[in-house]
Amino acid sequence: MIHLTTLDLSLAALLVVALAMTSARIYPGLAKQLLVAALRTAIQLTLIGLVLKTLFANSSLLWVAMLSGVMLAVAGREVVVRQQRRFAGGWGYTIGMVSMFTSSFTVALFALIVVVGNEPWYQPQYAIPLLGMLLGNTMNGIALALDRLTQTAWDQRDTIEARLMLGHSTAQALSSIRQQVFRSGLIPIINAMAAAGIVSLPGMMTGQILAGAAPVEAVKYQIMIMFLIAGGAGFGTLAAVHLSVRRLFDERERLRLDRLQR
Amino acid sequence: MGADLTPAPGPGKVSRRESCLFHVSNLKRTGMPPVSLSLSAGELVCLSGPSGAGKTLLLRALADLDVNQGEVSLDGVSREQLTPMAWRSQVGYLPAESRWWGSTVAEHFERVDTQQLSSLGFDTAVSDWRVERLSSGERQRLALARLLANRPRVLLLDEPTANLDPVNIHRAEQLVKDYLAEQRAACLWVTHTREQIARIADRELDLDVTGLHEGKAA
Numbered sequence: 001m002i003h004l005t006t007l008d009l010s011l012a013a014l015l016v017v018a019l020a021m022t023s024a025r026i027y028p029g030l031a032k033q034l035l036v037a038a039l040r041t042a043i044q045l046t047l048i049g050l051v052l053k054t055l056f057a058n059s060s061l062l063w064v065a066m067l068s069g070v071m072l073a074v075a076g077r078e079v080v081v082r083q084q085r086r087f088a089g090g091w092g093y094t095i096g097m098v099s100m101f102t103s104s105f106t107v108a109l110f111a112l113i114v115v116v117g118n119e120p121w122y123q124p125q126y127a128i129p130l131l132g133m134l135l136g137n138t139m140n141g142i143a144l145a146l147d148r149l150t151q152t153a154w155d156q157r158d159t160i161e162a163r164l165m166l167g168h169s170t171a172q173a174l175s176s177i178r179q180q181v182f183r184s185g186l187i188p189i190i191n192a193m194a195a196a197g198i199v200s201l202p203g204m205m206t207g208q209i210l211a212g213a214a215p216v217e218a219v220k221y222q223i224m225i226m227f228l229i230a231g232g233a234g235f236g237t238l239a240a241v242h243l244s245v246r247r248l249f250d251e252r253e254r255l256r257l258d259r260l261q262r
Numbered sequence: 263m264g265a266d267l268t269p270a271p272g273p274g275k276v277s278r279r280e281s282c283l284f285h286v287s288n289l290k291r292t293g294m295p296p297v298s299l300s301l302s303a304g305e306l307v308c309l310s311g312p313s314g315a316g317k318t319l320l321l322r323a324l325a326d327l328d329v330n331q332g333e334v335s336l337d338g339v340s341r342e343q344l345t346p347m348a349w350r351s352q353v354g355y356l357p358a359e360s361r362w363w364g365s366t367v368a369e370h371f372e373r374v375d376t377q378q379l380s381s382l383g384f385d386t387a388v389s390d391w392r393v394e395r396l397s398s399g400e401r402q403r404l405a406l407a408r409l410l411a412n413r414p415r416v417l418l419l420d421e422p423t424a425n426l427d428p429v430n431i432h433r434a435e436q437l438v439k440d441y442l443a444e445q446r447a448a449c450l451w452v453t454h455t456r457e458q459i460a461r462i463a464d465r466e467l468d469l470d471v472t473g474l475h476e477g478k479a480a
Contacts, residue, residue, distance in 0.1 A: 164327065
């Protein structure tokens, strides 16, 4: 395995700086966002590297649970900030957290106990990366779906209400919107699975191969991860959309867009 | 609260001294003064008033589309006893601008009543028409037919003839009057046209910022 030096990383960073300088002429704000994001990547990944190093040295369920909790909290915040029209109060955050917790954590537990079958099952070397990938993808799916849901409900309020006026149920009034919303939540993972191996080599597998693992072993892990992600992101999106739709209407089946932030 | 009325000439007119069908007591919501009113079976009541007084907000509250407080009942049954779906099927609200979600006209109808459509000037081919090619007048007439296909007991019509030419205004007025007579339904009809009020109203209500008032007799 070839070790990367600080110089190697700096050379790669030059590419981002060059992109920022070029795009600054077209859109200065975007260049700044790009640099901040790149900086965050470097700092956050360095920190998590140190945390994982400590964690792997003493594998305790308490520490794994605590780190998982932090990851979940940050993912919940990320779901909220990615929405243009979010639920007012803590609702967006709560819906995101509950959906991600129920889907990602269940799928991660299933994978660790049934599929991987390590002893102990919470061995951080497996648990944390697995949960991280699941949470990241579930978060993406939920954020995309909820953004689509709230935005479409806002834009099409007249059409939704036109159906309610005619005595249609909330499910009927939202039927076509709900399809689009599920689609936007699931399309990233469907696309990723469809193109995997032909157009793109997935990141996890590439990382394992670069780090010296046998390709066939890396591929097996990647297939498992893809399926787990599909399950986690899919069920997470289903749950989040279900909870959000319930919040969008009240007990008299009125469309309550006043529950979204203006 | 039966209205005293001088029977107007024309077909479809029936005696309207009947018990109260639709009763509203102390209805409150934002953007509108508190409102109480009653409609009898077969009665057509015109609602007018300055814009911004809350006529549309009143109709939306009656259809229970926005948060509101107060007692509203149909045939003595309060709205809380009915599911929202059942309530809105029976208290049919027609907004000033209609919305269409499918691609053809037929997709929007529970059942197609060809007689009703022909009395609005459409032939049977209208079912297959594409929604995006409808004129604003056609949309308005079809939206009325779509609402009536639910057989509502109360009609809440928000300027239902605003985009129509004189011939079609007459058709729509006649259709609603016939419907009220046949189904023993009641209607609250928002309009600004004095001539229309004179033609169709059994009674007139006027909504301004201070509240709802009995208007000049039609």
